Amino acid sequence: MVNNLFKKTLIDGAAELGITLKPGQLVLFEKYYQMVIDTNKSVNLTAITDEQEFIVKHLIDSLTCLYAINIKKGARVLDVGTGAGFPGIPLAVCRPDLLLTMVEATKKKVRFLEEVIQGLALRNVKILHTRAEDFGRKKAYREKYDVVVSRAVAPLAVLAEYCLPPLRTNGVFISMKGPNTKEEVIAAQNALAVLGGVIEDTIGIRLPYLGDERKLIIISKVRSSPDAFPRRAGIPAKKPL
Numbered sequence: 001m002v003n004n005l006f007k008k009t010l011i012d013g014a015a016e017l018g019i020t021l022k023p024g025q026l027v028l029f030e031k032y033y034q035m036v037i038d039t040n041k042s043v044n045l046t047a048i049t050d051e052q053e054f055i056v057k058h059l060i061d062s063l064t065c066l067y068a069i070n071i072k073k074g075a076r077v078l079d080v081g082t083g084a085g086f087p088g089i090p091l092a093v094c095r096p097d098l099l100l101t102m103v104e105a106t107k108k109k110v111r112f113l114e115e116v117i118q119g120l121a122l123r124n125v126k127i128l129h130t131r132a133e134d135f136g137r138k139k140a141y142r143e144k145y146d147v148v149v150s151r152a153v154a155p156l157a158v159l160a161e162y163c164l165p166p167l168r169t170n171g172v173f174i175s176m177k178g179p180n181t182k183e184e185v186i187a188a189q190n191a192l193a194v195l196g197g198v199i200e201d202t203i204g205i206r207l208p209y210l211g212d213e214r215k216l217i218i219i220s221k222v223r224s225s226p227d228a229f230p231r232r233a234g235i236p237a238k239k240p241l
Contacts, residue, residue, distance in 0.1 A: 006030050009052055013060040013208045017067040019094065028093045028120050029059055035116055036084055043108045045084035056207050061214060062087030063094055065149055065174050068203050068216040073097045075146040080132050080162050081105070081153035085113050087176065091149075092125045101145070102127045103135050132162035136230040143168045143224060151176040156188035156217065157240035164195040165225040172220055173197065179204075179213035191241035196223040 007026055014021050021029075033054055036045055048054050065087055071077065074097055079088035082102040092100045102125065104110050110129040117125050128135065135141055148163045148171070156175055163173050177184070181202065192198065201218040230236055 003030070006033070006051060006055065009055045009209065010059060013056060014063060014094075016208045017060070017063055019063055019066060021094070025093050029055075029090070031120060032085070032089055032093070032116060033059075035112075035119060039112050039115075043112060045109065045112065052209060056210050057212065058084075058086050059090050060207060061176075062090035062151070064176070064205050064214060064216060065091060066094065067205065068174055068218060069147070069172055071095065071098065071147055074099065076144060077101070078103065078145040078148045078163075078166055080135075080148060080150040080159075080166075082113070082127070083109060083151075085116060087149055087151050088125065089113075089116060089120075089122070092122050093120065096122075096124050098124060100125045103130055103132055105129070105131045131233045133230040133233045133236060136162060136165040137232075141166050146171050148173045149176065150174075152178070154237060155240065156181070156184040157191040158236045160188055160191040160195050160197055160219075161230045161236040161241060164192075164197050164219075164221055165230055167221045169196070169221050169224055172200075172218060175217040175219065177215045177217060179215060181215045181217060185217065187240070192219065194241050195225045195229060196221050198222050 048057050077098050077100045079102040082088045082104050088102040110127055113127040142165055145166050148167045150159050150163055159175055167173055197219045200220050203216045205214045
């Protein structure tokens with residue numbers, strides 16, 4: 001049984017994004033929260049443990065992707081650098097029709113997410129233990145995804161090299177950022193041009209209850225990324241395009 005405060009905060013917050021949650025989804029979200037809190041005692045997953053703050057800054061924040069764009073039914077979605085499962089797990093709970101792949105380089109977090117996927121019975125999700133650069137270089141994953149999302153992983157110029165090669169032409173990359181994106185966007189222009197990405201829109205959202213501002217940078221892929229990218233592990237961060 002979902003506690004009333006958790007239920008109300010989540011329902012009202014999702015409603016502000018135009019999302020209606022089902023009772024079964026509320027149960028899964030609360031179970032996920034408890035799994036994060038329990039595991040966080042031994043594995044550093046998040047500094048945010050307060051219930052309301054967790055719901056707003058992690059769960060609702062993750063669902064802003066669904067507010068930003070209309071993701072078609074059955075879309076192949078990739079979450080790069082998912083960490084403790086954001087935004088991937090909330091998206092999978094809210095949209096069980098999506099075919100969702102999460103990529104994470106830290107083994108302890110991967111093990112945790114394997115437990116989450118099993119514990120929540122998320123049949124539409126898989127987690128891969130790999131670096132984003134290595135993932136993007138494998139032919140099996142290049143240009144295979146309809147939507148790529150990434151939340152607070154790296155500057156946009158670096159993220160573009162991680163996220164655009166796996167994205168199919170005409171697909172959409174959502175870069176989830178804090179309120180100040182102007183300098184990042186300017187610095188990323190060359191990387192986007194090289195990798196075939198074009199910024200279509202920047203959507204500003206204020207999270208419910210707490211009022212924190214978020215920016216979602218919507219990037220369309222207009223042509224294939226050159227085979228030379230992403231460069232080998234560590235190079236994009238050290239030498240952004």
